[in-house]
Amino acid sequence: MQEMFEGLPWWVKWVAVPAIALFVFGGLIFSLLGFVIALLFKVLIFAALVGGLIYVVRKFMSSSSSRSDW
Incomplete structure (x- = not known):
């Protein structure tokens, strides 16, 4: 998995992939x-x-227990 993201710019890892995940899920x-x-x-x-x-x-x-006139 790490090899797949190795040559990509930082914004793909930290912006584009989470944005796609939020869009899908x-x-x-x-x-x-x-x-x-x-x-x-x-x-x-409750x-x-x-x-x-x-x-x-x-x-x-x-x-009610303090009253004894019952």
């Missing part, structure tokens, strides 16, 4: 990147909702 790369970002966002939303639920339940449990 760009849709796949962006769809995978979008999937990962959406998954991370859903994990963060963690925030579970944390909020635990907070509300503990707050309700501590306020």
